[in-house]
Amino acid sequence: MTDGADTAAEVTTSGFHVHLDVFEGPFDLLLSLIAKRQLDVTLVALAQVTDEFIAHIRMGEGEWDLDQATGFLVVAATLLDLKVARLLPAVEEDDEDLALLEARDLLFARLLQYRAFKQIAGLFAAGFARERRRHPRAVPLEPAFATLLPEVLLGVGPIEFAALAARALAPRPTPIVAVDHLHAPKVSVREQAVVLATRLRDLGAATFRGLTTDAGATIVVVARFLALLELYREGAVAFEQMTPLGELHVRWVGNPDADAELQRWAHETGEHDEYDASAQEPEQT
């Protein structure tokens, strides 16, 4: 029940712009402007509401976050382009006109598409409301049969169960604009080199696939690949690949120089504990 739209609505109704309706994006606004004038959704209608659309954006200025504003501005720019084109005397059709026409058609098509989904949304609302009036039978078994139920399989141990509880109990995130995707975790090649060296030292040899099963993100896989190249350059490992694109085998050959270098990296990255020659399995699960 909490999402961007609601938050926005609360802000505006409780804030200074009481008169300003809140629209879920530029298409929502366009549709409502067109509806207010009782027009069909056509290109002509689009042209007719351009000014109002721009005016609306002005009113919203200063209240929108960047994300919100961008969507509106892109549409506004297209609308303005079209308006300018109509005001100027028609000249020969050139590439620019074509591009403009394309932009216009695209905007129009997207608007129609949005309208279709909006109508479907209405359908869903009606469907949910109707279904809310029907109640499925969800009654525990009669005592006579309850004892026959197969033993419950929890499928988890105490540790997993605790982790599950932690997740279930963690406060659900307040809706904010996620920026995680902009900040992929930094991965250090040297750090990965230390991880791999420790592991290879124990195992003697391994496949690249085996060395990266626990990598998780692609970026870590890439980092480990680069790390292997570095180790190769230091003469710490040797490669073997039977066929092109086949399984890549990595063998620990080790040499004093490489060890010294790795020591340095390990200290640099604060991973010396794991690198320590006596270290057991890295706890990287």
Place this chain on the structure above:
Amino acid sequence: MSDEHDDEAPDVLDVIHDTVDAGHEPELSGPLPDARTALEAVLLVVDEPVAEVVLAQVLERPTEEVGRLLAELAAEYDEQGRGFDLRHVSGGWRLYTRESCAPYVERFVRDGQQARLTQAALETLAVVAYRQPVSRSRIGGIRGVNVDAVVRTLVTRGLITEVDTERESGAILYGTTSYFLERLGLDAVDDLPPLSDYLPDPYALDDEDVSTST
């Protein structure tokens, strides 16, 4: 799709319909079903025997009338050889599976894919385990969804049980059972691993849950 009427109903039902006055209209809109239909609907969702008086209140009919309707329904189910059976048990009425069908029901229950808990059930169980004694509405607040059915399932599976009621609200409070501990391989609730080890950092220190806003 719901307002079928009784014109085509077989003879048995006419008797009942004659006794039903269609004039009652509670506060709600839409064509209302007759008392027999409403009764069946209510019986479908109740999970423990309901007294005639209660049903009468819900249907806004005299208790004797409801009592008669119930008896008639029970007889009708018998006559029609239905797979369910309306029985008067410990002061109330509840739908049961017909006794002769037990072999099939048993097979369904045994072979059912019901051994494993659903993810939703498991998470709800986790909330109960770490927050007991806890009410359904608090669990629902934490989970962000209605948990009534899941809680009932967990009770049926013997994993949680009613342990107390809340002083002010009278809400039932749930806790885990010894069967739960057994299934998890623990001796006591205290042996559950401390949650703080698994909480994301900012919340590590606060073992009290933060989001109980229903």
Place this chain on the structure above:
Amino acid sequence: MSDEHDDEAPDVLDVIHDTVDAGHEPELSGPLPDARTALEAVLLVVDEPVAEVVLAQVLERPTEEVGRLLAELAAEYDEQGRGFDLRHVSGGWRLYTRESCAPYVERFVRDGQQARLTQAALETLAVVAYRQPVSRSRIGGIRGVNVDAVVRTLVTRGLITEVDTERESGAILYGTTSYFLERLGLDAVDDLPPLSDYLPDPYALDDEDVSTST
């Protein structure tokens, strides 16, 4: 009180009984009910939609026969104006109360917390339903706004779920859940009306979304 037979049953049932061969005798003792009766009994203990195949296994009957019996039962409940309703939802069969009975049933079943979805959530859900598997950025492109928060809400509500990741970008792809189907009373996503019904003619042909430049 349970082995009544069909001789006195009204006409509707005769049709059904004719299709049922009473000769099957599983390993168990006592007079066994016919398939229709057994089916009703099993349906009474079901707590999520059950596939025909599963029911067929329990009854030891061919799936088509069970399918036919189920459809006949559903029709029979409608005709007789029963308070319950047998429906095919989300790939299986399950008993529901009849819609017209809601005012009465709701006095017993309280799930008021089933909060309504916002317009934003509904629109996002619509896009996911028709474009699944679909990434957040694609949904955002279609709706013209950032949808991260709404998508998270829908996931928390169990209406959509992560189904895959996009090969090149690694973006998470979302799809609707069976809970979504149940909440809408749909059997499958394919039962949704075609999107082209909602697009004006020249665009109707192109059910693929117009390129979203976000």
